[in-house]
Amino acid sequence: MRAAADRFLRYLKVERNASDLTIKSYGEDLEALVDYLEELYAAPATTGEVSTLDLRGYVAAVSDAGYSETTIARRLASMRSFFRFAQREDLVDRSPAKPLRNPRRKRKLPHFLTTDEISKLLYAPPTNTAAGLRDRAILETTYSAGLRVSELVGLNDSDVDFEQGLIRVRGKGKRERLGPLGSFAAKALQDWLAKRTLSVRSAAAKEKPIFTNKFGNRLTTRSVGRMLEKYIAQTDLDTRTSPHTLRHSFATHLLDAGADIRSVQELLGHKSLVTTQIYTHVSTTRLKEAYEKAHPRAQV
Numbered sequence: 001m002r003a004a005a006d007r008f009l010r011y012l013k014v015e016r017n018a019s020d021l022t023i024k025s026y027g028e029d030l031e032a033l034v035d036y037l038e039e040l041y042a043a044p045a046t047t048g049e050v051s052t053l054d055l056r057g058y059v060a061a062v063s064d065a066g067y068s069e070t071t072i073a074r075r076l077a078s079m080r081s082f083f084r085f086a087q088r089e090d091l092v093d094r095s096p097a098k099p100l101r102n103p104r105r106k107r108k109l110p111h112f113l114t115t116d117e118i119s120k121l122l123y124a125p126p127t128n129t130a131a132g133l134r135d136r137a138i139l140e141t142t143y144s145a146g147l148r149v150s151e152l153v154g155l156n157d158s159d160v161d162f163e164q165g166l167i168r169v170r171g172k173g174k175r176e177r178l179g180p181l182g183s184f185a186a187k188a189l190q191d192w193l194a195k196r197t198l199s200v201r202s203a204a205a206k207e208k209p210i211f212t213n214k215f216g217n218r219l220t221t222r223s224v225g226r227m228l229e230k231y232i233a234q235t236d237l238d239t240r241t242s243p244h245t246l247r248h249s250f251a252t253h254l255l256d257a258g259a260d261i262r263s264v265q266e267l268l269g270h271k272s273l274v275t276t277q278i279y280t281h282v283s284t285t286r287l288k289e290a291y292e293k294a295h296p297r298a299q300v
Helices: 002-014 020-041 052-064 069-088 115-122 130-145 149-153 183-195 200-204 221-235 243-256 261-268 278-294
Strands: 166-170 176-180
Touching: 002 020, 002 069, 020 052, 020 069, 052 069, 115 130, 115 221, 115 243, 130 149, 130 166, 130 176, 130 183, 130 221, 130 243, 149 221, 149 243, 176 261, 221 243, 243 261, 243 278, 261 278
Parallel strands: none
Antiparallel strands: 166 176
16 A cells, blocks of 8 residues: 555656645655554555545544544545545545545634734834844735735745735635735835845746845745744734734734625635635624623623
8 A cells, every 4th residue: 555655646746746745744644544554454555455444443543542623634635535546546446435524623713813913013023124124024914915824935026016006826726816915015015125135046036035034045934933923922912823813813804894705705815715704703703792791781
């Protein structure tokens, strides 16, 4: 089965042009499955002999080990993709993973910041240093367009249209969308670009990165996380705040102000409206809390 898994990973890379991160995730999931099956059979596992019952046992073992519903669902997705590939390659007659169902996921309400807290955070970076100008531009742009941090660090000079107030965003599944660039974010970006220095490699590249580190190379997602941690500590905001919190806050504030949910879905780049609807629950929860605090007959 290990050989079949290797063939599947090569297929993802060569024919599907999957990202390195996707291939790494599939590889780790399949490695864990193969290890389990070899221990179960006390011998190397053969793809054709794996049954649905074996896979149910694996899912139960993963669940008993305390993994989250999200992790279990991802491993199930990896198994389904692998066995579909194995069926196409005539390695199995039918997919033993097809009958398996995902665990019911508990949807947690996303953490977000109030408009006052967002303002406090956005004004935290100093404007008398290049690093401070960059950090403010990062925060303003992320909140202005509701970006994922991977989308933010992937921005290039050619993606920004200051005249139209738009940025081109490359999201999940290599889908592109247009994001709004508000006046505050545009000003912060222009201030940073006036101070930015590029490394020889970045300057020679076809696509020049907007956000760079002190060496002039493209900033990483981890660097953005560390930068935010510094300002969270300075402003004494909730320590749960992450770069993704700005995206959650973007969506929540738009819906609170009356924005249409389908417009918010498009701005976030969500494939399904169900994913966006979590933010309507946030708004409803806040309304109920406000009601219970303010209405004299809300509680006994």
